Amino acid sequence: MSDVTSVDGPASPSHPQTGGLDAPPQAGPAAPAGGRPTDQAPPHPGSPYPDPSHPGAPYPGSDHPGSPYPGAAAYPVAEPDRLTRFVVRLYDRSPRWAVPLAALGCVAAGIGYALISDPTRSAPDAAPTCLLKLTTGLDCPGCGGTRALWYVLHGDLPAAARHHFLFVFALPFLAYLFVAWAGKQAFGWRLPELRISSRVIGVFLAAWLAFTILRNLPWAPFTSLYV
Numbered sequence: 001m002s003d004v005t006s007v008d009g010p011a012s013p014s015h016p017q018t019g020g021l022d023a024p025p026q027a028g029p030a031a032p033a034g035g036r037p038t039d040q041a042p043p044h045p046g047s048p049y050p051d052p053s054h055p056g057a058p059y060p061g062s063d064h065p066g067s068p069y070p071g072a073a074a075y076p077v078a079e080p081d082r083l084t085r086f087v088v089r090l091y092d093r094s095p096r097w098a099v100p101l102a103a104l105g106c107v108a109a110g111i112g113y114a115l116i117s118d119p120t121r122s123a124p125d126a127a128p129t130c131l132l133k134l135t136t137g138l139d140c141p142g143c144g145g146t147r148a149l150w151y152v153l154h155g156d157l158p159a160a161a162r163h164h165f166l167f168v169f170a171l172p173f174l175a176y177l178f179v180a181w182a183g184k185q186a187f188g189w190r191l192p193e194l195r196i197s198s199r200v201i202g203v204f205l206a207a208w209l210a211f212t213i214l215r216n217l218p219w220a221p222f223t224s225l226y227v
Contacts, residue, residue, distance in 0.1 A: 100182035107178070115153060119146045141212045144227035163227050166208055 080088070091099075132140040144163035151160035152168065161168045176194060183189035215225035 097186035100186045103178070104182065111149070111153065114146055114150045117146075119150055138216050139212070139227055141208060147227065162224075165225075166204075166211055170204070 130140050130143055132138060133143055142164075145167045148160040148164040148167045151157070151163065152171065157168065173194065173196075180189070180191040180194065183191060211225075214222050215227075217223075
C-alpha cells in the first residue's frame with residue numbers, strides 16, 4: 001500500500017532525483033553571466049553551446065566554424081583593388097630608406113621653390129597666391145609662411161618671425177621630428193622621442209587661431225603683424 005497515512009499525515013511522495021518534495025533541489029553547475037555552463041561534461045544533444053572539451057568547436061546552426069554567435073553567417077573578405085595591391089607590393093619590396101628619401105625630396109622641393117621664387121619680392125597677386133587674401137585682403141593662418149622660410153634660410157630670424165612667428169617657433173620641433181623619424185626608418189637610429197600630448201597640440205592650435213585673428217586687427221600694435 002503506497003498511500004499509507006501516519007499520525008503526522010500522508011507521507012510525501014519521493015522523487016527519484018531530489019528525494020522528495022521537501023528536499024532542496026540539487027545545485028547544478030554554476031554558470032557565468034552569459035549563461036554558459038562551466039563544467040567540462042559534453043553538452044546535452046541540441047544544446048546551443050559547443051562542447052567545452054573541444055575548443056573552437058562550431059556552434060550548432062552556425063554558418064562559420066568557431067563563430068561566437070549561433071547562426072552567424074560567414075561573410076567573405078573583400079579583396080583589395082589593383083592599385084592597393086600594387087602600392088602594398090611596392091612598399092614591401094622597396095628598401096627601408098625609400099620612404100624617408102621621398103619625404104626628404106618633398107621637403108627639398110619646398111625649400112628650393114622658396115629660394116628660387118624669392119617670395120619677399122613677389123607681387124601680392126603672383127601665382128601661387130592665397131585665395132583668401134586675394135579676395136578679402138585678410139591674412140589666412142598660413143600667410144607669410146613661405147617668406148618666413150626664405151628669411152630662415154638666409155639667417156634673418158627677426159624678419160622671419162615678423163612674417164610668421166608661430167612657423168618660426170614650430171620649425172625646430174618639426175625638423176627634429178622629421179630627422180628622428182627618417183633616421184629610424186632608414187638607419188635604425190634611436191633618437192630620444194619627442195612626446196607631444198594632445199593638450200599641447202590643442203594649446204598650439206588655439207594660439208595659432210589667436211595669432212590669425214590678432215594679425216588682422218586694424219589697430220596698433222597688431223598692424224605690425226600684417227603681411
